[in-house]
Structure formats: C-alpha cells, structure tokens
Amino acid sequence: MSRRLLLVDDDQDIRTIARIALERLGGWTVADADSGERALDVAATAGPFDAILLDVTMPALDGPATLKRLRGEPSAAATPAVFLTAKVERAERERLLALGAAGVIAKPFDPLALPAALDRILGGGTDRERAHR
Amino acid sequence: MERSRTRAWAIGLGAWLLLYLSWQRWHWLPGGLAVGQLFLPPVDAAALTAALLAARRCAACGRLRWFWRLMAGACAAQLAADALTAVNALRYAAPPFPSWADACFLAAYAFLFAALVFVPVSRSTRPQRRRTLIDGATVVLGGGVFVWYFLLGPTIVAGAARPLAAVVSIAYPICDLLLLAGLSALLLRPSPTTLRTPLLLVAAGVLTAVVADTIYGAAVLNGSYRNGDPLDTLYLVQFSAFALAAVGQRPLDPALLAAGRASRGPAIGTAWLPHAALALGLGLVLGVELGHAFFPDVSLLAIAVVLTALVAARQLLVQRELLRVQRQLAESERRFRAIFDTAAVGITCNDLDGPAIVDANATFARMVGRTPEQLRGRGYDAIATPDFRGADRVLARAIRDGAVDHHQQELGYRAADGTTRRAMLTISTVRDRRGAPTHVVCVFEDVTRRRAAERVKDELVSVVGHELRTPLTSIRGALGLLHAGVLGELPDEASAMIAAAISNTDRLARLVDATLDVERIEAGRLELARTPVAARTVVAQSVQAVQAAADAAGVAIEVEVEVEALTLDGDADRLVQVLVNLLGNAITFSPPAGVVTVRAREHDGAAHVSVHDDGRGIPAEQLEAVFERFGQVDASDAREKGGTGLGLPIARGIVAAHGGRIWVESPPGAGATFHLTLPLAHVEPRAVRAEAIR
Numbered sequence: 103m104s105r106r107l108l109l110v111d112d113d114q115d116i117r118t119i120a121r122i123a124l125e126r127l128g129g130w131t132v133a134d135a136d137s138g139e140r141a142l143d144v145a146a147t148a149g150p151f152d153a154i155l156l157d158v159t160m161p162a163l164d165g166p167a168t169l170k171r172l173r174g175e176p177s178a179a180a181t182p183a184v185f186l187t188a189k190v191e192r193a194e195r196e197r198l199l200a201l202g203a204a205g206v207i208a209k210p211f212d213p214l215a216l217p218a219a220l221d222r223i224l225g226g227g228t229d230r231e232r233a234h235r
Numbered sequence: 236m237e238r239s240r241t242r243a244w245a246i247g248l249g250a251w252l253l254l255y256l257s258w259q260r261w262h263w264l265p266g267g268l269a270v271g272q273l274f275l276p277p278v279d280a281a282a283l284t285a286a287l288l289a290a291r292r293c294a295a296c297g298r299l300r301w302f303w304r305l306m307a308g309a310c311a312a313q314l315a316a317d318a319l320t321a322v323n324a325l326r327y328a329a330p331p332f333p334s335w336a337d338a339c340f341l342a343a344y345a346f347l348f349a350a351l352v353f354v355p356v357s358r359s360t361r362p363q364r365r366r367t368l369i370d371g372a373t374v375v376l377g378g379g380v381f382v383w384y385f386l387l388g389p390t391i392v393a394g395a396a397r398p399l400a401a402v403v404s405i406a407y408p409i410c411d412l413l414l415l416a417g418l419s420a421l422l423l424r425p426s427p428t429t430l431r432t433p434l435l436l437v438a439a440g441v442l443t444a445v446v447a448d449t450i451y452g453a454a455v456l457n458g459s460y461r462n463g464d465p466l467d468t469l470y471l472v473q474f475s476a477f478a479l480a481a482v483g484q485r486p487l488d489p490a491l492l493a494a495g496r497a498s499r500g501p502a503i504g505t506a507w508l509p510h511a512a513l514a515l516g517l518g519l520v521l522g523v524e525l526g527h528a529f530f531p532d533v534s535l536l537a538i539a540v541v542l543t544a545l546v547a548a549r550q551l552l553v554q555r556e557l558l559r560v561q562r563q564l565a566e567s568e569r570r571f572r573a574i575f576d577t578a579a580v581g582i583t584c585n586d587l588d589g590p591a592i593v594d595a596n597a598t599f600a601r602m603v604g605r606t607p608e609q610l611r612g613r614g615y616d617a618i619a620t621p622d623f624r625g626a627d628r629v630l631a632r633a634i635r636d637g638a639v640d641h642h643q644q645e646l647g648y649r650a651a652d653g654t655t656r657r658a659m660l661t662i663s664t665v666r667d668r669r670g671a672p673t674h675v676v677c678v679f680e681d682v683t684r685r686r687a688a689e690r691v692k693d694e695l696v697s698v699v700g701h702e703l704r705t706p707l708t709s710i711r712g713a714l715g716l717l718h719a720g721v722l723g724e725l726p727d728e729a730s731a732m733i734a735a736a737i738s739n740t741d742r743l744a745r746l747v748d749a750t751l752d753v754e755r756i757e758a759g760r761l762e763l764a765r766t767p768v769a770a771r772t773v774v775a776q777s778v779q780a781v782q783a784a785a786d787a788a789g790v791a792i793e794v795e796v797e798v799e800a801l802t803l804d805g806d807a808d809r810l811v812q813v814l815v816n817l818l819g820n821a822i823t824f825s826p827p828a829g830v831v832t833v834r835a836r837e838h839d840g841a842a843h844v845s846v847h848d849d850g851r852g853i854p855a856e857q858l859e860a861v862f863e864r865f866g867q868v869d870a871s872d873a874r875e876k877g878g879t880g881l882g883l884p885i886a887r888g889i890v891a892a893h894g895g896r897i898w899v900e901s902p903p904g905a906g907a908t909f910h911l912t913l914p915l916a917h918v919e920p921r922a923v924r925a926e927a928i929r
Binding site: 116 | 701704705706707708709711712713715716719721722744762764
C-alpha cells in the first residue's frame with residue numbers, strides 16, 4: 103500500500119507538477135487541495151495521511167494557519183508536515199520549524215529531486231522503505 | 236497727509252516772508268525801521284511748534300525725539316532773543332551791544348550743538364570715517380577762508396578798542412562755522428532716509444545763518460548795522476527752513492535703524508559738499524588776490540589755483556566713478572541675490588569657526604521653515620531639527636580634515652511641515668585671493684522624491700522578479716518531468732526540443748535571480764547570515780557545484796587550502812555563490828584540458844582566496860569594467876557562454892557587504908586570476924593570534 107500525501111498549494115500548475123513527481127517518482131498517492139479551507143475538508147473526509155506538503159503563502163488561510171487548524175483534526179494531529187516556501191532566509195526557516203513542521207522545502211523546487219528531499223525530511227524509515235521498493 | 240501738511244506750512248511761511256519783504260520795500264507799518272524786528276518772533280514760534288510736533292511724532296526713536304526737543308530749545312532761545320531784540324530796538328534809538336538778547340542768541344547755538352549729537356546715524360566703516368574727516372576739513376577750511384577774510388581778520392585788527400563787543404561778534408560766525416562742520420560731518424555719513432530732507436533743510440538754515448552772521452558781525456563792527464535791516468530776511472529764511480525741516484520729519488522705526496536698513500546708498504553730502512566749500516574758498520582767495528594784488532607773482536597763484544582745481548576735478552571724477560561702481564556692485568549683488576534665492580537647492584554660506592551661517596538663501600530657509608535673517612550668525616544646531624545637528628558635525632569634521640571641496644553626504648532633516656526628508660549635502664570651500672579658505676558653501680539638495688522614485692523602481696524590480704519566478708518554476712518543473720521521461724519516453728527530436736527549452740528556462744531563471752540579487756545589493760538590502768565558516772567547506776561546496784560543468788568542459792579543478800583551520804566570518808551560501816560564479820567563469824574561459832586553481836590562505840590578517848584560469852585573460856583596460864553590470868569583455872560572451880553579465884557585479888556586491896575586496900589580475904598570456912579578501916572569524920582569538928605570530 104502506497105503512502106498517502108496531502109498536497110496544499112493555491113497554484114494549480116505547481117500542484118500538477120508536484121503531484122506527478124511525487125506519484126511517479128516517489129510512489130506517493132497524492133490528494134490535493136487548492137486552499138487551506140479545502141485542505142481541512144480533505145483531511146477530515148479523506149484522512150488519515152502519511153505526510154502533508156503545505157505551501158506557506160496562500161490567500162485567506164495561509165500555510166501556518168492551516169497547519170494550526172489541521173493539528174486540531176484528530177486524523178491529522180500527528181501527521182508530519184513539510185512547508186513549501188519561496189522565502190529561504192534562515193530566520194523564516196526557523197520560524198516555520200518552530201510551528202511544528204518536520205521540515206522546509208525551498209521553492210522553486212526541482213520536481214525530479216522533490217521526492218528525495220521529502221524522504222530525507224521524513225526520516226530514514228521512509229528512505230529504507232523506498233529503497234526496498 | 237504729510238505732504239499736504241508740509242505744503243500748508245510752506246505756503247504759510249512763504250506768505251509771511253512775502254509780507255516781510257513787502258514791508259521792507261514800502262515800510263507800510265507806522266514807526267521806524269525797528270518795527271521790522273517784529274516779523275521775526277512769529278517765525279521762531281512757528282519753528283518751535285513744528286519742532287515740538289516732530290519730537291512727539293518721533294517718540295518711538297529716542298535719539299530723534301531728543302534731536303527735535305533740542306531743536307525746539309534752540310527755537311525757544313531764538314524766540315526769546317528776537318523778542319528782546321525787538322523790545323530793545325523799539326525802546327532805544329541805539330540798542331546796546333552786546334545785550335541779553337545776544338546771550339539768548341548764543342544759547343540757541345548751544346541747543347543746536349546739543350541737537351546734532353542726537354542725530355541718529357548708521358555705523359560707518361573706517362574708510363568712511365576717514366573720508367568724512369577729510370571732507371569735513373575741506374568744508375571748514377573753505378568756509379573758514381571766507382569767514383576769516385570778512386570777519387576774523389578785520390575784527391582782530393579793529394576789535395582792540397571794544398573787547399566784549401569784538402568777542403561776541405566773532406562768536407556768531409565761529410559758532411556758525413562749528414555748527415556747519417558738525418552738520419557736514421552728519422551729512423557726509425550715511426544717515427536714515429527719513430532724516431535726509433530734514434537734515435538738508437537744517438543745513439541750509441545754518442548755511443544761511445553763516446552768511447547772515449558774517450555780514451551782521453562785519454556791520455556791527457563797522458557801526459553800520461541797524462535793527463530792522465534787510466539782513467533780517469536771512470534769519471527769517473533760516474528759521475523757516477528749521478520749521479519746514481521739523482514739519483517734514485517722518486517718524487523713524489528704531490528697529491530699521493538698528494538693522495542698518497534705514498540707510499542704503501551713499502551719504503547725501505558726499506558728492507557735492509566738499510566741492511562747494513572748495514569752490515567758495517578758492518573763489519574768494521582768487522577774487523581777493525586778483526583785486527588787491529597781494530601776491531606779487533600772480534602766475535604762481537594761478538598755477539596753484541589750477542592745480543587745486545585739477546585736484547578737485549579729479550576728486551569729482553573719482554567720486555562719480557565710485558558712485559558708478561557702487562551702483563554696478565549693487566546691481567550685481569541684486570542679480571546674484573536673485574540667482575541665490577531662486578535656486579532650487581538650499582544654499583548656506585558658513586564661516587570656518589562656528590561653523591555659523593553667514594548667509595542662507597530663501598530656498599534653504601523655506602526647507603527648514605525659518606527666515607534667512609533668523610538663520611544668520613547661527614549654527615545648524617539653532618535649527619531645532621535633530622538631524623541638522625549632524626550637519627554641524629559633518630561640516631566641522633569636513634573643515635578640520637581639509638576635505639571640504641565637494642564633500643558629499645546625505646542626511647535626513649525635518650522640513651517646515653514636520654515631514655522627514657532627505658537632503659544631499661555638498662560642501663565646497665570659498666577661498667581668498669591667496670587660496671586660503673575663508674568660508675564654506677553648503678548646498679542642500681532635497682533628494683526625497685528621487686529616493687522615493689528609486690525605492691519604487693527597486694520595489695518594481697523586486698515584484699516583477701518574484702512574479703517572473705513563479706511561472707518559470709512551473710515551466711522548469713514541467714519540462715524537467717517531461718525530459719526525465721517520467722511521463723514516458725520521448726522521441727529523440729522531442730527530447731532535444733525539451734532540452735533546449737530547459738537550458739533557456741534555466742538561463743532566464745538565472746537572469747531573474749541575478750537581477751533580484753543586483754537589486755538587493757544596490758538597495759543595500761543584501762542580508763547576510765554571518766557565522767564562522769571554514770574556508771575549506773566553502774571551497775569544497777563551490778567546487779562540488781561546478782564539478783559537473785568542469786567535467787563536461789574537460790577542465791580540472793585544483794584546490795590548495797594552505798591553512799586547514801582558516802575560518803571565515805561570512806554567509807556560507809553567499810560566499811559559495813561568489814566562488815561558484817568565479818569558478819564558473821574560470822571553467823567557461825579555460826582552454827580544453829585546462830586547469831582551474833582555487834587557493835585559500837591567510838594574508839595580513841584576512842583570508843585571501845584566488846581563482847586562476849589559463850584562459851585568454853582580460854585586457855588591462857577592462858580589469859575594472861568586468862565588475863560593471865553587463866561588463867563582459869566581449870559582448871557575444873553573454874550569448875555564447877550563457878552568462879547573465881551580472882555575476883561579477885553580484886560577486887563584488889557580496890564581497891563588499893562582507894567588508895572584503897575583489898579584483899582581477901591578468902598578465903598578458905598568463906590567464907586571469909580573481910582575488911578576494913574576506914574577514915577572518917575570531918572564534919578562537921588566542922589560536923588565531925598564535926598562528927599569526929608564527
């Protein structure tokens with residue numbers, strides 16, 4: 103059974119590219135949402151997920167706010183979350199990690215390298231899992 | 236109102252004078268000649284009234300008020316004297332001389348002398364005072380010759396018999412002469428404009444008195460004087476002039492006088508008074524001497540006269556020239572003042588000590604919400620905007636360092652409307668003929684709008700850059716997935732198309748990134764996350780980043796780090812960016828199978844990193860230009876080598892932000908070597924020092 107990932111980004115193209123890369127190269131099953139609100143719905147109805155990939159900058163409910171709300175969902179309370187952000191400054195990175203994120207991936211990302219980057223963040227276990235596949 | 240008042244008085248006094256003259260002609264009053272004496276006291280009384288009114292009008296200016304009060308005293312004394320004279324003349328067939336009337340006449344002189352002391356005059360300069368002295372002497376000497384000949388000489392000869400009468404007779408013309416000297420001294424100095432007409436009228440009165448007293452004194456000594464003589468006409472004229480002077484006196488603002496602004500232009504008497512006196516004295520001497528043949532050699536005298544006349548003519552010319560120059564100077568001053576005041580930049584002229592403001596233009600005054608007068612004589616400290624206190628320091632330092640020619644500095648200041656604005660201050664030196672600095676000129680250019688425009692441009696570049704990045708990311712991502720065959724193998728030609736699209740997308744992305752970097756550097760917004768970082772790590776990461784490109788180009792990279800523990804104080808990512816750029820250039824320009832050498836060592840307390848290649852090198856005249864934006868040696872490089880033309884400017888910006896330096900050396904035929912110095916981290920000062928000593 104493949105791992106399930108919730109991808110939240112307001113940019114349709116980014117979602118498509120990330121989804122294809124993650125599904126084809128990373129062996130993930132990706133459910134996506136185009137906004138923070140939608141992500142909450144998806145998490146409630148289609149959860150639980152093995153990981154959440156969350157864009158920081160979104161209109162209305164942004165990444166950090168979405169994560170905070172997701173933590174309130176029983177199905178997503180403990181799911182490791184990784185932020186996608188265009189701001190690569192160290193301070194910003196530390197702020198995001200302090201929110202309880204497992205890691206931060208810088209935008210723009212190389213789709214070919216995205217699954218590996220995600221696996222590195224999620225830990226050795228998944229790396230091994232991938233190696234066995 | 237004032238003009239109509241003066242006209243009324245003039246008509247009244249003129250009518251009285253005509254009345255008196257008609258009596259002189261037809262003697263239409265009963266009684267003898269002595270009745271004519273009765274015409275004088277009313278004129279004295281009129282002058283007294285006018286002087287008292289003038290004193291009241293000028294209550295605001297203390298000195299002028301006292302001048303007119305003392306003039307009133309003189310008129311009162313004259314009134315008493317004329318009344319006594321009239322009584323004496325009517326009572327006695329032969330009035331006594333001297334009498335109490337003469338005491339009153341002399342008292343009037345005392346009042347006139349005192350009055351002159353109180354005439355307000357503007358402060359004059361030393362050359363002005365000197366000229367006043369010379370001109371005054373000329374006036375007194377010219378008048379003196381006149382008085383001497385008619386009065387003093389004969390009196391001294393004839394007066395031995397009646398000493399008191401002689402002394403009193405002499406006293407009048409001497410007093411007149413002294414009065415005239417005092418008045419000419421006043422007329423020769425710059426005086427308030429509102430005082431000119433009154434002073435001229437008083438002087439005319441005194442001049443009339445000089446003539447009258449001289450004739451009177453001579454007549455008394457000859458015994459030919461009789462009360463009611465037509466000579467009295469002159470005294471009548473004298474006090475009419477005093478009365479008109481008083482009537483025409485406009486009130487004077489003491490503040491204007493204090494500011495020295497009440498008197499502009501040369502003194503009234505300067506142009507003609509000395510020459511009039513010279514002509515008077517010379518004319519007399521010439522007339523007397525030609526008539527009496529006192530001097531045996533007339534030609535000698537003629538020569539002396541001609542010479543003196545020449546001197547006078549020259550003096551006249553010089554005077555006119557001076558006046559012309561003064562007018563031109565004033566004109567020039569007005570013109571430059573207009574340029575100064577209407578300049579779009581604020582300008583101040585400061586002395587070297589304060590540095591206090593000597594002069595400020597209207598624009599500067601407007602900038603700081605003051606008037607130029609309020610600024611004069613004060614430092615910028617006096618302007619209560621905190622930032623300008625900085626200007627005082629900047630200025631003092633610039634003066635002290637002697638670096639005051641076109642020294643530039645930008646500073647903030649609070650404008651009159653309370654907003655904070657930016658000004659570019661340019662300091663220059665004003666020097667005297669010998670080149671010694673005398674003043675500094677500070678030009679304040681309001682650059683607030685320019686800075687705002689620059690900020691807008693920077694923001695625009697930043698926003699556009701970020702907006703370009705997002706679609707580029709998607710394009711690159713999609714192309715990457717296609718090219719990697721994630722969505723199925725592509726035909727070879729399609730794959731080649733995708734590869735071309737990828738390489739150009741990458742180049743576009745590099746350009747956008749570089750543009751954003753340049754914008755950050757130029758706006759001073761390059762943020763460095765500085766930590767101690769091993770030089771070895773920075774070099775290794777950089778080499779790793781370009782290794783693929785080097786392999787593709789068949790270029791080897793050699794690394795020599797001399798001090799293993801060499802630790803830099805810097806932003807690791809940014810330093811890698813710099814080195815990657817330098818290495819990328821070196822690889823690009825290396826010949827096939829070339830070698831690129833990276834060296835890191837410690838030198839003079841700083842880290843010294845160099846990147847050397849064996850390429851074609853850089854022409855000497857372009858060693859600086861390569862660090863300019865789009866400053867590639869060959870314009871075609873940008874296309875052929877895929878460079879952005881911004882790499883080296885960015886590298887320089889990053890190195891400069893670290894407090895380091897970057898430069899390139901390229902001896903002909905020996906490739907190119909880029910050098911950079913970077914600060915060392917002082918994590919272990921002891922160890923570093925020990926190393927340095929060894």
